[in-house]
Structures are given as C-alpha cells and as structure tokens.
Amino acid sequence: MNNTGGLSIRIIDSHQHFWKLDRGDYDWLTSEMGILYQDYLPEDLLPSLEKHFISGTVLVQAAPTYEETQYLLSLYERFEWIYGVVGWLDLASPAFPEQLDLLMKQQGIVGLRPMLQDIEKSDWILQEQVIDNLKLLINYNLPLDLLITERHIPYIEVLLETLPALRVVIDHLAKPVIDKNAFTKWQEDMDKLAKFPHVWCKLSGFMTLADSWEIAEFKPYIQYIVQAFGPSRIMFGSDWPVCLAGGSYEQALSIVTDNLPDSLSGLEIEQIFSMNAQSFYLLNER
Numbered sequence: 001m002n003n004t005g006g007l008s009i010r011i012i013d014s015h016q017h018f019w020k021l022d023r024g025d026y027d028w029l030t031s032e033m034g035i036l037y038q039d040y041l042p043e044d045l046l047p048s049l050e051k052h053f054i055s056g057t058v059l060v061q062a063a064p065t066y067e068e069t070q071y072l073l074s075l076y077e078r079f080e081w082i083y084g085v086v087g088w089l090d091l092a093s094p095a096f097p098e099q100l101d102l103l104m105k106q107q108g109i110v111g112l113r114p115m116l117q118d119i120e121k122s123d124w125i126l127q128e129q130v131i132d133n134l135k136l137l138i139n140y141n142l143p144l145d146l147l148i149t150e151r152h153i154p155y156i157e158v159l160l161e162t163l164p165a166l167r168v169v170i171d172h173l174a175k176p177v178i179d180k181n182a183f184t185k186w187q188e189d190m191d192k193l194a195k196f197p198h199v200w201c202k203l204s205g206f207m208t209l210a211d212s213w214e215i216a217e218f219k220p221y222i223q224y225i226v227q228a229f230g231p232s233r234i235m236f237g238s239d240w241p242v243c244l245a246g247g248s249y250e251q252a253l254s255i256v257t258d259n260l261p262d263s264l265s266g267l268e269i270e271q272i273f274s275m276n277a278q279s280f281y282l283l284n285e286r
Contacts, residue, residue, distance in 0.1 A: 009270045011253075012083065013049070013057040014277040015171065015204045015237025018042065018075060025063035025071075028118065033245070040241040042079050048240070048249035049081065055274070056083040058237075058281055060145065060171075064088050064115050066099070076108035083283045084110030086145050092124075096133040104140055110281040112137065113145035116152055117175070123155045126162075134163055143167040143280060149175045153189045160196045167198045169280060172205025172239065173221060178213065187224055194228040200280055201229050203256045203272070204237030207246030215251070219259040226261055231268035235276040 019026050020039050031037050049057070059072050059082050069087030076082045085108045089099050103109055116125060124130070137144060146168050148156060153174070160166070170193060176186040193199050203225065206218050225234055238252040260269065277283065 010274040012277040014235040017062040025068040060086040061088040086111040169200040178210040200233040222259040
C-alpha cells in the first residue's frame with residue numbers, strides 16, 4: 001500500500017516497458033537517445049516498485065513485432081507482479097484474425113497497441129482491413145491502447161463513431177505540447193475524445209513532453225483530464241523507462257499525486273491508481 005495524499009492505497013502502474021537491445025526489435029532506439037539506449041529488464045524496475053509500494057504493472061509493447069509480444073508474455077509468466085501485457089499484432093494484415101485467435105489462447109494478453117505515432121499516414125487506422133480486424137477486438141472485449149498525437153484526433157473521432165463499442169485508452173494524454181498557446185486546442189481535442197463513453201485516458205508520459213519542467217506545470221493538464229473524463233476513466237502510468245529521459249520513477253508518480261484536484265474522494269483516488277486499470281484491462285489477481 002502506498003501513502004498517497006494521506007491515503008493508504010493500492011497502486012497499479014498501467015504503463016511501463018521492457019526492452020533488450022540485442023533482440024533487434026527496437027529500430028527507434030539509437031545511441032543518440034542517451035540513457036534509454038540500454039537494456040531495461042524486470043530486475044531494473046523492481047527496486048522502484050518496492051520503494052513506492054507498487055503492487056503490479058501493465059507491460060506495454062515497445063516494438064511493432066509479434067516476436068516482442070511473445071517475449072513480453074514470457075516475462076509475464078516469470079514475474080507475478082506483471083499483471084498483463086499490451087501486445088502488438090499487425091492490424092492491417094489479412095492474417096490478423098488467425099493470429100489473434102492464437103494470441104488469445106495464451107495467458108497474459110490484456111490489450112493491443114498499434115504504434116500510430118510512428119506511422120506516416122495519420123488516417124492509417126481507418127483502412128477497411130484495420131476496421132474489420134478491430135471488430136474482432138470488440139468480440140474478445142480486448143481494449144486498444146492509442147499512441148497518438150494531435151494529428152490523429154480527427155481520424156480517431158471517425159474510428160470511435162464507426163466502432164462505438166471499441167474500448168480504447170489514450171496514452172500520455174495524446175502527447176500535448178506543454179505550452180500555454182497550445183493548451184486550448186489540446187482541451188478541445190480531449191473533449192472530442194472524452195464524449196465517447198468507452199474512451200479512457202492515461203495520466204502518463206509527462207516528463208518527456210517538455211525539455212525542462214516543474215511538477216506544477218502539469219497541473220492544468222491533469223486537472224482538465226480529470227474534469228473531461230471523470231475519475232472513473234483515467235489511470236496512472238509511469239511510462240518507465242522512457243520517463244528516465246526526463247526524470248525518475250518517483251517524479252513520474254509525484255507529478256500525478258501532487259496535481260490531482262483536492263476535491264477527489266478517497267475512492268476516486270483509488271480508482272485512478274488501481275481500480276480503473278484493473279477494470280479496463282480485466283486484470284486477474286496473481
């Protein structure tokens with residue numbers, strides 16, 4: 001149990017990664033990325049989880065390969081504190097239905113994530129083949145993580161209107177530009193997404209949104225997300241180890257705990273830090 005805001009609550013980290021460079025999956029990782037250009041494995045994260053009394057995590061893919069998803073599932077089998085894996089399959093492939101059937105026969109898969117921010121076409125997700133394959137996620141009640149930026153918002157709106165039963169979560173607040181001049185446009189974008197009842201949002205990824213930052217800078221963003229989505233559709237995520245490029249695990253946690261509205265009840269805080277991740281990803285106790 002973590003003492004957050006004077007409350008002893010359970011915490012599930014809804015967004016973290018592992019990678020092993022010599023696997024060859026991670027084309028986006030280069031030596032110019034400094035601290036991120038090294039292996040990050042469960043034994044590297046465990047001290048932070050123990051220090052901050054994190055009960056478990058959701059492990060999210062970081063490479064667009066089936067092989068990496070299988071690697072992450074092998075870690076799920078070994079570490080009880082990994083509560084589930086958000087993996088990757090090629091949503092544009094005709095072979096997707098068969099691959100998904102096979103994946104769902106394994107223990108641990110709790111969602112899928114296409115790496116939309118790295119795909120040049122902003123409307124990629126609206127391809128007929130992709131839409132047909134996303135319908136299968138609805139059948140499995142399997143949610144979709146959306147790694148998006150401002151350029152994707154109009155197409156995600158169309159997606160949600162086309163598939164209103166699809167459960168999705170917006171990673172990293174859709175990566176806003178931390179700038180007063182951009183705040184109003186970002187608010188409008190979040191309002192467009194929040195109006196769909198099956199859309200959730202992760203309070204994650206803050207420290208890499210700005211070259212330099214102070215914890216209070218993120219307060220308007222966090223408080224607006226709470227207002228737009230409500231405390232029952234948002235969840236804490238560290239984005240470890242990506243967060244290390246801008247700070248520490250402790251700071252990733254403090255950014256959220258220190259900037260939540262004072263008006264939240266103990267139950268609402270617990271929803272944000274554990275209950276929502278558990279219900280969204282249908283996590284099983286381990």
